[in-house]
Amino acid sequence: MDRRLTLMAVHAHPDDECLSTGGVLARYAAEGVRTVLVTCTNGEQGDGPGGVKPGEPGHDAAEVARLRLAELRASADHLGIEHVELLGYRDSGMAGWSTNDHPDAFANVPLESAAARLSELMARYRPQVVVTYDETGGSGYGHPDHVQAHRVALAATDLSDIPDKLYYTAIPRSAIKNMAATLRESGIEMDFEPGDDFGTPDELVTTVVDVSAHVDRKLKALQAHASQGENIFPLRMPPQAQQQVFSHEAFIRVRSRVRTPAHEDDLFSGLR
Ligand SMILES: [Zn+2]
Numbered sequence: 001m002d003r004r005l006t007l008m009a010v011h012a013h014p015d016d017e018c019l020s021t022g023g024v025l026a027r028y029a030a031e032g033v034r035t036v037l038v039t040c041t042n043g044e045q046g047d048g049p050g051g052v053k054p055g056e057p058g059h060d061a062a063e064v065a066r067l068r069l070a071e072l073r074a075s076a077d078h079l080g081i082e083h084v085e086l087l088g089y090r091d092s093g094m095a096g097w098s099t100n101d102h103p104d105a106f107a108n109v110p111l112e113s114a115a116a117r118l119s120e121l122m123a124r125y126r127p128q129v130v131v132t133y134d135e136t137g138g139s140g141y142g143h144p145d146h147v148q149a150h151r152v153a154l155a156a157t158d159l160s161d162i163p164d165k166l167y168y169t170a171i172p173r174s175a176i177k178n179m180a181a182t183l184r185e186s187g188i189e190m191d192f193e194p195g196d197d198f199g200t201p202d203e204l205v206t207t208v209v210d211v212s213a214h215v216d217r218k219l220k221a222l223q224a225h226a227s228q229g230e231n232i233f234p235l236r237m238p239p240q241a242q243q244q245v246f247s248h249e250a251f252i253r254v255r256s257r258v259r260t261p262a263h264e265d266d267l268f269s270g271l272r
Pocket of ligand 1: 012013016143146
């Protein structure tokens with residue numbers, strides 16, 4: 001293998017790089033793997049300064065985008081990400097918001113044009129491994145921009161025919177159960193009660209990567225997205241619970257052109 005190992009993560013908004021892939025981005029960067037983050041939108045529909053919610057008076061989409069892209073740079077520095085590529089599409093907002101109807105919203109962008117742009121980035125960086133969300137936008141999340149990121153990443157993979165391996169992010173149901181138990185033991189109230197069907201069925205998970213040595217970087221990257229802090233539940237967990245929850249990241253291997261064990265502990269298994 002004479003080309004440098006390269007990992008490309010395709011995400012929807014500034015801050016999405018942290019929770020599901022912050023550990024692998026930090027770990028592989030530390031190992032000398034080239035890491036490329038593609039962020040599809042500018043996150044205009046996030047919280048504004050002072051916690052102003054989208055749709056509330058004083059919420060300025062352009063200002064929010066500027067702030068969030070600056071936070072993204074800081075996050076990427078903590079994770080050692082070598083290249084940050086911004087597609088610059090407009091945040092569609094959560095499913096059901098009136099912003100979904102904006103003609104420039106990422107969810108409304110023709111698949112072919114966005115996929116062509118991402119496919120060019122794949123041709124430039126030649127990642128052996130690409131990570132994105134599943135068809136639900138990641139473990140059932142359902143955000144229109146996450147669903148669109150999934151579609152675009154899949155189409156770009158087909159167009160470019162470059163990645164050897166394609167993965168979806170996953171939150172195993174067993175990990176969610178363990179997290180809930182840890183939080184209960186620490187006396188922390190959860191913001192939401194995960195139902196039995198929340199998360200990825202464990203039998204679908206092919207790959208679990210130990211990123212325990214990089215939990216601090218992942219946390220710092222998350223904290224860099226301070227303007228969205230209210231929406232980032234794990235930031236409010238006690239350190240011990242964060243250490244446990246963040247120590248491993250799980251994935252579903254969707255395609256592989258190389259021989260690899262059914263269950264892997266390395267996204268580059270079969271490529272080294
Ligand atoms: Zn997002």
